Amino acid sequence: MKAFIAILALAVASASGATMPRLATEKLTPVHTKDMQGRITNGYPAEEGKAPYTVGLGFSGGWWCGGSIIAHDWVLTAEHCIGDADSVTVYFGATWRTNAQFTHWVGNGNFIKHSSADIALIRIPHVDFWHMVNKVELPSYNDRYNDYNEWWAVACGWGGTYDGSPLPDYLQCVDLQIIHNSECSGYYGSVGDNILCVRTPDGKSTCGGDSGGPLVTHDGTKLVGVTNFGSVAGCQSGAPAGFQRVTYHLDWIRDHTGIAYY
Structure with missing residues (x-):
């Protein structure tokens, strides 16, 4: 399994007049799927259908990320999530992560990574929208x-x-x-x-x-x-x-x- 932690390329030089501490x-x-049992820190459980645009992304390399449905056939996510994965399983309409309404497998030929920013697109098979699966x-x-x-x-x-x-x-x-x-x-x-x-x-x-x-x-x-x-x-x-x-x-x-x- 590939370790997949990267430092974001942001300058950490002093900002003029700033008083906050500088942090990297x-x-x-x-997160590797076999270890994935987690959530946002100090958040609240989402009731069923609260965020129907949110998808789970289980990549072939063994890591886990999130994404957003932005059209019947597109998901938006982070570039560093895709990495060198060969494929991803997209979990639609899941409140409990592994209990999705349905899933789709997508090969890396459907990945579009931005060349200079941490954002990416995944082309997905057409999905119909309803209260549990919808775009944002x-x-x-x-x-x-x-x-x-x-x-x-x-x-x-x-x-x-x-x-x-x-x-x-x-x-x-x-x-x-x-x-x-x-x-x-x-x-x-x-x-x-x-x-x-x-x-x-x-x-x-x-x-x-x-x-x-x-x-x-x-x-x-x-x-x-x-x-x-x-x-x-x-x-x-x-x-x-x-x-x-x-x-x-x-x-x-x-x-x-x-x-x-x-």
Whole structure:
């Protein structure tokens, strides 16, 4: 089994006028399926059908990630989740991780990895939508410059309950507040425009195994983030959690899938 932990290439140089401690960042670790018994830290159990757009991704190399249905035939996830996998089993409509409404096997010929950002697409067989399996909408082009500062959003996944936890299979969600990149830079140094960060008070955060999963706004239920990284100090450290900013990648998504909202 390939160990699959990577350091996110973010600068950690001092930011002008920042007062927060500088912390290194780490991509959230895809979790090996045989060890996967976990959840978002300090979240709450998702009732059946709460996040029908959330899928589980069991990769052939033995690791586990999350993803989001964005169309009848497309899932959005993190590039570091795909790695060098030959295939993935997509779990649809699962509240209990391994008890999906149905699954599809997808070969790596259907993987599209971004060349310079931690985001990726998986082409899936056509799936019909209903209350347990449905898409989440992307932001419109009118919102491409919205930084969503101070907006509330929900992240869902099957990642670790705490740092180093024996990873329940039950889908967990957590409500988190988006912050301006200047606040995030106070922890990590300068972060790129492609990054979106959230506060993680009281140990509420994404963690290992949540990689690739969704961050969806409470207001308008739009997919604004793809789970990427946390602090090497740990998921419960209070440092911001990082996501790929979906509005930054709307052109890339449109070019590969045809999905666009104007």
